[in-house]
Amino acid sequence: MKRIRLNKSKNRKLINRINQINGWLDEKEALKLYEIARSLPPEAVIVEIGSYEGKSTVWLGKALRKNRTGKLYSVDHHIGSPEKGESEATVNTWEKFRQNINKFGLEETVTAIKKDSSWAVIDFDKRIDLLFIDGNHEFEEVDRDWRLWTKKLSENAWVVLHDATVLPGPWLVAKREVLLSSSFRRVGMKGSIIFGRLERKQGSFKKLFTRVINYLKYLYIISYVRMRKINWARNLKILTLNFFHDLKKR
Numbered sequence: 019m020k021r022i023r024l025n026k027s028k029n030r031k032l033i034n035r036i037n038q039i040n041g042w043l044d045e046k047e048a049l050k051l052y053e054i055a056r057s058l059p060p061e062a063v064i065v066e067i068g069s070y071e072g073k074s075t076v077w078l079g080k081a082l083r084k085n086r087t088g089k090l091y092s093v094d095h096h097i098g099s100p101e102k103g104e105s106e107a108t109v110n111t112w113e114k115f116r117q118n119i120n121k122f123g124l125e126e127t128v129t130a131i132k133k134d135s136s137w138a139v140i141d142f143d144k145r146i147d148l149l150f151i152d153g154n155h156e157f158e159e160v161d162r163d164w165r166l167w168t169k170k171l172s173e174n175a176w177v178v179l180h181d182a183t184v185l186p187g188p189w190l191v192a193k194r195e196v197l198l199s200s201s202f203r204r205v206g207m208k209g210s211i212i213f214g215r216l217e218r219k220q221g222s223f224k225k226l227f228t229r230v231i232n233y234l235k236y237l238y239i240i241s242y243v244r245m246r247k248i249n250w251a252r253n254l255k256i257l258t259l260n261f262f263h264d265l266k267k268r
């Protein structure tokens with residue numbers, strides 16, 4: 019996998035322009051997201067859950083434009099997040115989102131799916147090479163997005179969860195599904211994002227090795243996260259369940 023980073027000094031103007039879009043993605047998270055998207059194969063499919071006014075959308079779209087191929091499907095009902103007390107009556111990010119996509123010339127790269135993520139997944143019939151989860155951050159919602167959308171991942175797909183080191187919902191899902199699992203390799207953290215690359219086809223020894231490496235990374239990551247308390251008994255339970263799940267799948 020090639021690592022293609024954006025040259026910050028050469029692209030300062032572009033970075034500053036994208037930074038002006040409202041949103042929560044900070045610059046180092048955005049650059050990591052961009053780097054992952056730049057490493058994707060030709061004709062890659064990206065799904066983003068939660069686009070708000072389009073900050074992460076523009077970063078991902080720009081990466082695909084540089085790759086010269088690929089499509090980004092951006093899922094958001096554009097009526098805000100109920101966990102923040104937002105609703106149809108108070109929030110409408112659709113117009114701003116569309117303006118930003120047009121402003122950055124991404125109309126052909128980005129397909130907006132203006133639906134609830136749990137509805138959007140029903141008709142989605144493509145294999146996903148990068149899944150970026152940044153919708154509703156309540157545990158049940160992140161968990162549901164994970165269960166529904168990861169069924170559509172391609173082999174070697176990337177998953178990225180935003181706010182995973184700062185909010186309990188995404189953290190619990192990232193911890194259980196990525197850090198305490200053996201299915202993801204190249205696991206890491208940048209700012210509040212936790213990411214990993216799916217690798218389903220691993221022999222038993224490699225799986226065990228991956229699990230150990232991921233657990234060491236987990237111990238490193240937890241020293242940065244706000245939810246610092248390590249629940250050893252729960253971790254052991256998840257690790258054991260995941261281990262038997264792997265055995266059953268063999």
Ligand SMILES: C[S@@+](CC[C@H](N)C(=O)[O-])C[C@H]1O[C@@H](n2cnc3c(N)ncnc32)[C@H](O)[C@@H]1O
Pocket residue numbers: 040041042043067068069070071072073074075093094095096097098099100111133134135136152153154
């Ligand atoms: C944190 S914002 C996304 C920020 C965006 N990724 C960025 O970089 O600026 C979360 C977004 O998820 C959307 N959202 C929340 N729950 C959703 C759901 N069930 N289905 C679709 N979108 C949802 C909200 O409308 C909101 O725009």
